[in-house]
Amino acid sequence: MKIYDTQTAPNPRRVRMFIAEKGIQVDYVQVDIKNAENRSAEFLAKNPLGKLPVLELDDGTCISESDAICAYIEALHPFPPLLGETPLEKGIVAMWQRRLDGGLMLPVTQCFAHTTGYFKDRMTPIPAYGEEAGKEVVAFYGLLEARLADSRFITGDKFSIADIIALCAIDFARVVKLRIGEHQVNLLRWYKTVSERQSAKA
Numbered sequence: 001m002k003i004y005d006t007q008t009a010p011n012p013r014r015v016r017m018f019i020a021e022k023g024i025q026v027d028y029v030q031v032d033i034k035n036a037e038n039r040s041a042e043f044l045a046k047n048p049l050g051k052l053p054v055l056e057l058d059d060g061t062c063i064s065e066s067d068a069i070c071a072y073i074e075a076l077h078p079f080p081p082l083l084g085e086t087p088l089e090k091g092i093v094a095m096w097q098r099r100l101d102g103g104l105m106l107p108v109t110q111c112f113a114h115t116t117g118y119f120k121d122r123m124t125p126i127p128a129y130g131e132e133a134g135k136e137v138v139a140f141y142g143l144l145e146a147r148l149a150d151s152r153f154i155t156g157d158k159f160s161i162a163d164i165i166a167l168c169a170i171d172f173a174r175v176v177k178l179r180i181g182e183h184q185v186n187l188l189r190w191y192k193t194v195s196e197r198q199s200a201k202a
């Protein structure tokens with residue numbers, strides 16, 4: 001098994017961090033997204049959306065979408081559980097995965113793409129749209145601040161993939177100068193705890 005990765009991007013980091021939490025070793029192949037290596041015919045054969053990360057099995061089967069890759073890894077390596085153990089935990093984790101993907105990770109990456117023009121060779125940046133996406137990110141920090149006022153981690157007492165998604169999105173948001181507010185003490189407390197995990201270096 002190998003994973004097509006790009007070191008600087010938040011979605012591939014989500015998968016690297018998940019794998020680090022599992023304590024398993026996987027081979028990574030770096031793909032140069034700045035120079036559109038991910039838009040080559042060879043890469044599009046692995047993921048027609050041209051996005052990273054992509055997991056490729058030894059028989060050539062490819063799985064893309066970060067959470068799908070993580071679900072596959074969790075099925076192979078259930079411990080430590082990062083997608084919930086009981087039916088209730090699984091439901092809560094799945095709910096936060098969807099919220100964080102649509103409400104935080106996507107706006108962060110849209111803000112980046114539309115305000116920096118980093119991908120202008122393959123899309124038309126609309127800076128005003130990027131600014132709006134940035135406002136969504138800031139609003140989501142408020143939601144997380146409220147959630148973390150009475151919860152140790154995002155889904156409850158246990159660390160989960162939700163914390164991984166949030167950390168990767170929040171760290172990447174610093175590229176577009178979006179930061180947790182100094183008044184957001186619960187989010188800052190959570191951020192420090194999660195950033196200090198060994199897997200956060202992945």
Ligand SMILES: N[C@@H](CCC(=O)N[C@@H](CS)C(=O)NCC(=O)O)C(=O)O
Nearest residue numbers: 009010011033051052053065066067
């Ligand atoms: N929903 C996808 C998003 C993947 C994604 O947007 N990947 C970005 C890097 S964070 C990418 O490959 N961008 C390169 C491009 O759009 O050309 C996932 O969860 O994996």
